[in-house]
Amino acid sequence: MVEFRNVSMSYDNGFDILKDISFKLEPGSMHFLTGPSGAGKTSLLKLMYLAKRPSRGEIMMFGRDVVKSQREELPKLRRRIGVVFQDFRLLDHMSAVENVALPLRIAGGTGAHINEHVEELLSWVGLADKMSSFPSTLSGGEKQRVAIARAVIRRPDILLADEPTGNVDPEMAERLMYLFVELNKLGTTVVIATHDSGLVEKIGAPRLHLVDGKLLHLEGSKKSRDMHGGSE
Amino acid sequence: MRNSFNFLPNEKSREATKLLPWVMAIMVYLSALAATGSLLLHSGFEDWASSLQGRITVQITGEDRDQITAQSLEIQKALRETPGIRSVRILSDEEISALLEPWLGAGNITDDLPVPVMIDVETSEDMYVNLEALESKIKQLSDSVYLDDHAKWLTHFYDLAYSIEFTAIGILCMILIASVGIVIFGTKSSMSEHKGTIAIMHLMGAHDQMIAKAYQKRFMIYGLKGGVIGLLLAFITVFGFLNLVQDLSGGLVETPTLPVLKMSMLLIFPLLFAGLTMLTARITVMRELGRMV
Numbered sequence: 436m437v438e439f440r441n442v443s444m445s446y447d448n449g450f451d452i453l454k455d456i457s458f459k460l461e462p463g464s465m466h467f468l469t470g471p472s473g474a475g476k477t478s479l480l481k482l483m484y485l486a487k488r489p490s491r492g493e494i495m496m497f498g499r500d501v502v503k504s505q506r507e508e509l510p511k512l513r514r515r516i517g518v519v520f521q522d523f524r525l526l527d528h529m530s531a532v533e534n535v536a537l538p539l540r541i542a543g544g545t546g547a548h549i550n551e552h553v554e555e556l557l558s559w560v561g562l563a564d565k566m567s568s569f570p571s572t573l574s575g576g577e578k579q580r581v582a583i584a585r586a587v588i589r590r591p592d593i594l595l596a597d598e599p600t601g602n603v604d605p606e607m608a609e610r611l612m613y614l615f616v617e618l619n620k621l622g623t624t625v626v627i628a629t630h631d632s633g634l635v636e637k638i639g640a641p642r643l644h645l646v647d648g649k650l651l652h653l654e655g656s657k658k659s660r661d662m663h664g665g666s667e
Numbered sequence: 668m669r670n671s672f673n674f675l676p677n678e679k680s681r682e683a684t685k686l687l688p689w690v691m692a693i694m695v696y697l698s699a700l701a702a703t704g705s706l707l708l709h710s711g712f713e714d715w716a717s718s719l720q721g722r723i724t725v726q727i728t729g730e731d732r733d734q735i736t737a738q739s740l741e742i743q744k745a746l747r748e749t750p751g752i753r754s755v756r757i758l759s760d761e762e763i764s765a766l767l768e769p770w771l772g773a774g775n776i777t778d779d780l781p782v783p784v785m786i787d788v789e790t791s792e793d794m795y796v797n798l799e800a801l802e803s804k805i806k807q808l809s810d811s812v813y814l815d816d817h818a819k820w821l822t823h824f825y826d827l828a829y830s831i832e833f834t835a836i837g838i839l840c841m842i843l844i845a846s847v848g849i850v851i852f853g854t855k856s857s858m859s860e861h862k863g864t865i866a867i868m869h870l871m872g873a874h875d876q877m878i879a880k881a882y883q884k885r886f887m888i889y890g891l892k893g894g895v896i897g898l899l900l901a902f903i904t905v906f907g908f909l910n911l912v913q914d915l916s917g918g919l920v921e922t923p924t925l926p927v928l929k930m931s932m933l934l935i936f937p938l939l940f941a942g943l944t945m946l947t948a949r950i951t952v953m954r955e956l957g958r959m960v
Contacts, residue, residue: 484870485870485960486866486869486870486960487960488960506875506957506960507874509960510869510872510873510874511872512872513869513870513871513872514871514872518870524863524866524867526674526864526867527676528676528677529674537674537867537868537871538871538872540672541868541871541872541873541877542872
């Protein structure tokens with residue numbers, strides 16, 4: 436599903452944010468991406484959701500070398516990836532329903548079918564009464580749930596989430612993690628970047644641990660490997 | 668076919684480009700004025716020039732009115748016998764007075780004024796008239812006869828006409844180039860303002876064409892709105908000026924007439940500018956997006 440081979444990424448000033456990263460994620464696996472602030476978690480996710488290209492190395496996604504892919508080929512690949520951004524990145528001029536419907540509309544969906552599907556998901560994440568609300572009127576936790584609903588609405592092959600439970604209460608965090616686990620069980624490969632060690636322990640999925648731009652280890656309990664099919 | 672929908676904030680919201688329709692209105696206004704001016708001058712030049720082509724004016728001056736009148740009759744006869752001359756007509760005193768009135772004022776043309784006798788000669792289009800030979804022939808009848816085929820004046824006239832027309836075309840081209848520049852600037856400004864939205868669209872799998880379509884549609888509407896407003900203002904200005912000229916000309920100059928068919932071509936200006944803004948916005952967006960991952 437996803438394979439990084441000796442991938443490095445530098446910023447324009449020459450600073451290496453990621454150094455010689457190699458790993459492989461099997462289809463239907465679930466991983467946590469951990470590490471201290473500035474370790475390169477968000478940069479690694481950016482490479483995975485095709486927002487950046489690496490300075491060196493190969494990235495294989497869905498059987499394609501995305502580094503060598505033409506720009507025109509990327510939109511099709513991106514539609515198979517769901518992303519929950521740390522800063523939500525909701526479109527302020529669109530309501531919650533419109534924001535969540537965005538991936539479906541980009542993919543060419545139209546009509547009542549979209550709204551029905553979107554409203555069902557928003558109800559599930561506890562936003563039934565916020566369907567028509569605009570992001571500026573939503574709390575941090577509500578925005579996060581809209582962002583998560585937007586990321587999963589098309590049931591992506593890969594779900595990438597950057598601190599997806601950072602702004603919600605523990606009960607909602609557990610509910611959202613349950614959503615991710617359920618999606619994973621349905622076959623979606625899930626990668627969650629988080630600082631929440633309790634969450635990592637609770638779910639017990641394998642970890643990609645970054646320190647200073649280097650992938651130190653892939654680890655996970657045997658239980659989690661059995662549960663999530665993670666590779667190491 | 669790739670789908671499209673408008674993901675950009677609506678036009679009522681705060682946006683740097685909301686002044687663009689007014690800028691385009693000014694551009695269309697200036698373009699329409701330049702084009703109308705060119706058309707009016709062209710039409711006027713054609714009318715004036717065609718009224719002079721194929722005509723010769725013979726002027727007999729002198730203080731002895733009886734003598735120049737007698738000479739004019741002899742010259743008229745000689746002219747009528749010349750091959751290639753279709754008609755010869757001595758202008759009446761009333762006609763000459765009418766010609767002089769705008770310059771001297773009504774009632775100021777008195778009998779003691781040494782007004783020349785003028786003969787209007789129309790040449791045939793089929794035959795060539797040797798003007799030098801004709802002049803030397805009628806000079807034998809009167810020393811104070813002058814022959815004018817307007818050639819020198821017409822040459823200057825055409826030079827002026829072409830200069831004005833080329834200047835108008837140059838102004839039009841400059842306005843178009845400036846408009847393209849403004850649209851590029853506006854598009855880039857709008858893209859910069861909505862870069863977060865564009866990034867999200869990209870990351871969710873939107874093709875460049877989908878993003879470009881939203882922009883080209885928006886900018887086409889800007890161009891169309893501006894075009895219609897600008898053209899209306901231009902028409903109001905042109906008709907206003909024509910009315911003023913009509914009121915003030917008082918026979919000194921001929922009031923230019925609007926070539927309706929040619930003027931109707933100005934109706935394509937709003938469409939032309941809408942197309943120009945649409946195409947410019949599309950190319951700009953595609954080029955800018957091409958720099959992204």
